[in-house]
Amino acid sequence: MSGDLLVVEKKQLERFIQAGPKDFTLLYSFTRNGADSAIFHQVCDNNGPTVTVIYNTSGTVYGGYTEISWRSDSGTYYRDEHAFLFRLQQNETYAPMKFPVKKPDSAIYNYNSYGPTFGGHDLHTFSGKPSDQNGQYTTNATYSFGHSYDMCGISTEQLTNNVKTITELEVYSVTDSILVPVWREIGDWELQDLEELKNEMDSWSPPQGVGLKSANILVLGPVGAGKSSFFNTIASVFRGHVTGQAxxxxxxxxxxxxxxKYRVRGSALTKPMKFKLCDTRGIEENQGIDGTELNYLLEGNVPNGYQFNPSTPISPEISGFISKPTLNDKIHCVCFIIDGSTATVMSEKMLEKIKALQTKVRQKGLSQVVLVTKIDKVCSHVEEDVSTVFQSVAIQELVDKVSGILGVPRSHVLPVKNYEKELNVTNDVSILALLSLRQILRATEDFMFNLLDVLDDENDSLE
Ligand SMILES: Nc1nc2c(ncn2[C@@H]2O[C@H](COP(=O)(O)OP(=O)(O)OP(=O)(O)O)[C@@H](O)[C@H]2O)c(=O)[nH]1
Ligand SMILES: [Mg+2]
Structure with a gap:
């Protein structure tokens, strides 16, 4: 997926804005919402400060910041003394530069059929519906750089390579990154003992009497959401260093x-824990796991190591198909993994698909939890210090939104930061990962206790 501001780029924009820590929430994106000025206005109007980021086909990333809301006017200039244009990358090389406003009275231009437009018009990003050819959008952008913004000697050619074909345009809302008193009580973070949590997971086993050796937790979610990284994160916690097993x-x-079906263990010599994380191919809008395939996965028909093949869906004909699965083969809990940095702009098609899969999971009586990953990209404070996660307003709002979108209780929506750039494990990232794993195992137990009830009812009726 193209686009997606890097953490380092957000930090750079934060420095350009010069008003303390900021959170960037994706409001609109060509690739997710569709290239259409009407949709842009529908989702971005009246949202306060925003940053618009353009990714062109020659690897240059540039755009503009304004404190003034976008509106569906019929052509009005707005004053903004703090607006600026910027460049983040030039020909795929990090080359940050800020271009301050020099005529604040014409800092932005609001017009209902235009995309974000800065100055008169230094940067008119698009109008109407730019055509999309295999992820490349031909915009009708116009550039008059230098009219309302000081380009500091940089020419249009130098800024844009004179390329108007882009792979992505994103609009982020920019808000102050705020910490408040703890909104999810998990006990005092400082007192969370990592070793104690590790021991708890290590000694976890399915409830006695249910007849299970270990629990199967199915990990499901869109491409690139962080499913495999979550397994790696849990494995890293127990191995004591960051691993890339998946x-x-x-x-x-x-x-x-x-x-x-990954097992988690401390080292090759230690016994695996009594749960498996079952990693799958990512969900895609038009292919990937559908209801029928999910049914086979949940029922335990699919062999470990099965090669997903988008053109040949799972069926009883696949090699190694387990036609008579036991309870030990079946899935006992489903963990949906959602990318927190894009959760609020998920396309309707993707959302529909996930909801259909959730319905299937519910029909089977299985517990489900939702892990929201990449929280370091959502909150500036969390990026610096993961232990602030339950004080972050941005993460609290994200959890509320995801809970609303997916219809899952807030207690089952768990924010997570996966190990990805780190070389060594750190207490805070590990503690958060294990707190989530603990909730997943508790949800797994919920399902297993229901099973126990059924077994006990059967025994009672035999007595
Ligand atoms: N910043 C950040 N990046 C993350 C996090 N989790 C995963 N990533 C990155 O996101 C990208 C995708 O992660 P994967 O674990 O491969 O995602 P996946 O869901 O397994 O994707 P597919 O197997 O392709 O469906 C990788 O580059 C990871 O490093 C996170 O918490 N924070
Ligand atoms: Mg993966």
Missing amino acids: VCGSAEQSITSKYH
Whole structure:
């Protein structure tokens, strides 16, 4: 997926804005919402300060910041003394530069059929509906750089390579990054003992009498949400250093191509814990796991190591199909993984797909939890210090939104920061990961206690 501001770029914009820590919430994106000025206005109007970021096909990233809301006017200039244009990358090389406003009275221009427009018009990003050819958008942008903004000697050619074809345009709302008193009580973070949490997970086992050796937790979610990284994060906590056992990365299509039921252990010599994290291929709008395939996964028909094949859906004909699965083969809890930095702009198609899968999970009586990853990209404070997660207003709002969108109680929406850039494990990231794992195992137990009830009822009726 193209786009997505890097953490380092957000930090740079924060420095350009010069008004303390900021959070960037994605409001609109060409690739997720569609390239259409009407949609832009629908989701971005009256949202206060925003930053618009353009990614062109020559690897240059640039855009503009304004404190003034976008509106569906019929052509009005607005004053903004703090507006500026900027460049973050030039030909795929990090090259940050700020271009301050020099005529604040014409800092932005609001017009109902235009996309974000800065100055008169230094940067008119698009109008109407730019055409999309395989993820490349031909915009009808116009540039008159230098009219209302001081370009500091940088020419249009130098800023944009004179390229008007772009792979992404994003609009983020910019808010103060605020910490408040703890909104989710998990006990005093400082007193959370990592070793104690590790021991708790290590000694966890399915309830006695249910007849299970270990729990199968299915990990489901869109491409690139951080499913494999979550397994790596949990494995890293127990191994004591950051591991890359599951292959991770970013691509248009899922990096994970095989169904892998991962066991977690401290080292090759220690016994695995009594749960498996079952990693899957990412959900895509038009392919990937659908209701029928999910049914086979939940029922335990799919063998470990199965190679997902988008053109041949799972069926009883696949090699190794387990036709008579036991309770030990079945899934006992489903963990949806959602990218927190894009959760609020998920496309309707993707949302529909996830909701259909959730319905299937509910029909089976299985517990479900939602992990919201990449919280370091959502809150500036959390990026610096993960232990502030339950004091962050941005994360609290994100949890509320995801709970509303997916119809899952807030207690089952768990923010997570995966190990991704780190070389060594840190207490805070590990504690947060294990707090989530604890909730997942508790949800797994809920399902198992229901099973126990059924078994006890059967025994009672035999007596
Ligand atoms: N900043 C940040 N990046 C993350 C986090 N979790 C995962 N990533 C990055 O997101 C990208 C995708 O992660 P994966 O774990 O491969 O995602 P996946 O859901 O397994 O994706 P597919 O297998 O392709 O469906 C990788 O580059 C990770 O490093 C996180 O919490 N924070
Ligand atoms: Mg993966």
